[in-house]
Amino acid sequence: MMKLISLSVCLGFFGWAFADSELDTEKGAEELGEEVVEEKEETKVLLVSPPSLREAWLAYAEMRGEQGTPMKVVGTDEIAEKYEHGDLQNKIRLCVREHIDKEGFDTVILGGDSTPEGGLIPDRDTYHKNMWGNDTDIPTDVYFLSPTSWDLDGDGIYGEFEEDRAAMIYPDGTTAIGRIPLRTVEEVMAYGEKVKAYLAGDEEGELALTCEVRGAYAKVLKSGKELIPAAWPEGKVSFFFNDFTSWDAEGEEGDFDLSTENLSAKFSEGVINKWHIHGHGLVDMWQLENGEIFTYEHVEKLSNKRALVMTTVSCFTGHFDAAQDPCITEAMLRQPGGGAVLIVAPAREGKPHFHNPNEDFPLMMLEGKLDGTTQTMASFWVAALGEKEVTAGIALAISKAGMAKDAEKSATYHQGMCELNLFGDPSLPVR
Numbered sequence: 355m356m357k358l359i360s361l362s363v364c365l366g367f368f369g370w371a372f373a374d375s376e377l378d379t380e381k382g383a384e385e386l387g388e389e390v391v392e393e394k395e396e397t398k399v400l401l402v403s404p405p406s407l408r409e410a411w412l413a414y415a416e417m418r419g420e421q422g423t424p425m426k427v428v429g430t431d432e433i434a435e436k437y438e439h440g441d442l443q444n445k446i447r448l449c450v451r452e453h454i455d456k457e458g459f460d461t462v463i464l465g466g467d468s469t470p471e472g473g474l475i476p477d478r479d480t481y482h483k484n485m486w487g488n489d490t491d492i493p494t495d496v497y498f499l500s501p502t503s504w505d506l507d508g509d510g511i512y513g514e515f516e517e518d519r520a521a522m523i524y525p526d527g528t529t530a531i532g533r534i535p536l537r538t539v540e541e542v543m544a545y546g547e548k549v550k551a552y553l554a555g556d557e558e559g560e561l562a563l564t565c566e567v568r569g570a571y572a573k574v575l576k577s578g579k580e581l582i583p584a585a586w587p588e589g590k591v592s593f594f595f596n597d598f599t600s601w602d603a604e605g606e607e608g609d610f611d612l613s614t615e616n617l618s619a620k621f622s623e624g625v626i627n628k629w630h631i632h633g634h635g636l637v638d639m640w641q642l643e644n645g646e647i648f649t650y651e652h653v654e655k656l657s658n659k660r661a662l663v664m665t666t667v668s669c670f671t672g673h674f675d676a677a678q679d680p681c682i683t684e685a686m687l688r689q690p691g692g693g694a695v696l697i698v699a700p701a702r703e704g705k706p707h708f709h710n711p712n713e714d715f716p717l718m719m720l721e722g723k724l725d726g727t728t729q730t731m732a733s734f735w736v737a738a739l740g741e742k743e744v745t746a747g748i749a750l751a752i753s754k755a756g757m758a759k760d761a762e763k764s765a766t767y768h769q770g771m772c773e774l775n776l777f778g779d780p781s782l783p784v785r
């Protein structure tokens with residue numbers, strides 16, 4: 355059985371028909387043939403690989419197949435050759451759509467990093483002009499799932515709120531995409547080891563909500579005390595705020611500091627395996643209490659055996675397409691033997707998106723009204739931890755589908771839809 359899966363995977367892009375006819379002639383054909391047909395029907399994950407990582411991703415796909423999630427690996431070189439129209443990003447999109455529409459695939463992995471010059475798997479930059487100003491290059495991985503081009507007026511500028519509106523199709527909750535922004539074979543192997551350890555853990559860990567900004571307390575508390583528990587009643591949510599935590603001594607509210615030391619210790623204890631951080635950040639760090647920053651040197655010391663599933667709204671922490679590499683979330687994803695295995699993060703500012711900022715900001719501070727970014731994160735956890743067992747990728751797709759109407763109405767929500775990307779293997783469950 356394992357051998358069959360691996361053969362199918364290795365045959366790559368045009369492999370299935372060949373695999374069936376070959377295997378039917380092998381010993382035990384009747385039973386095996388049936389299994390092969392079953393596997394064929396079950397392969398729903400397409401892994402797009404740059405040529406330099408192909409062997410490593412084939413090995414990863416083989417492991418995931420053995421874990422019950424068979425994958426088909428296709429090279430960017432094959433895609434560039436097979437599809438005729440547009441740039442590589444457009445060709446990847448056409449390849450993805452062909453697999454979704456004709457073969458029933460529902461999940462896509464982009465197996466490589468992107469840079470301003472292109473990188474291993476170039477991102478699709480989208481254009482944004484809204485209450486926050488102007489942004490011309492927000493990397494938008496949901497583009498690759500779209501049946502339409504995102505450039506209706508054909509001017510080569512993608513995702514323009516008005517001009518390209520009719521050609522921008524957002525996730526509908528049935529198809530998922532994630533990017534594993536790695537660069538080397540060693541990083542792919544280390545990620546594969548983390549996935550193995552992640553899936554081997556069977557105890558459901560805690561979700562810790564961290565908040566370093568007082569103005570955001572109300573909405574993070576609403577997420578953690580109302581929205582997430584309603585979907586995950588048996589789960590444990592803990593709080594790690596500047597002014598109070600779930601680990602304060604009795605009568606000593608806030609005595610357990612939100613420090614790099616305490617945070618790292620909590621991760622290595624292994625009780626927390628899901629983490630949301632809300633607060634200030636930059637491409638290389640998260641801000642914690644008392645001006646402390648959580649940065650590369652802290653990530654390098656993480657050895658939490660069961661890596662984290664995490665979400666963050668902190669500015670630029672998901673700036674994976676920068677010339678500076680890695681960004682802090684990429685460092686978490688690449689850290690061997692620790693860090694994170696799945697991450698949702700903003701590629702740029704992670705702003706609180708609202709339809710009526712003048713009315714909505716006070717409501718956010720006082721009553722915990724959720725802005726578009728916070729809503730995306732809360733809905734991700736609700737879908738991922740709820741009764742219906744969906745993968746991390748589908749959970750984010752469901753969350754984004756829930757924001758689609760807002761994004762059609764308002765350019766600022768449209769930016770939120772585009773700049774929040776999933777890092778890691780979207781076919782993994784969240785536990």
Ligand SMILES: [Ca+2]
Binds near residue numbers: 504
């Ligand atoms: Ca355009």
Ligand SMILES: [Ca+2]
Binds near residue numbers: 468535673676681684
């Ligand atoms: Ca990068």
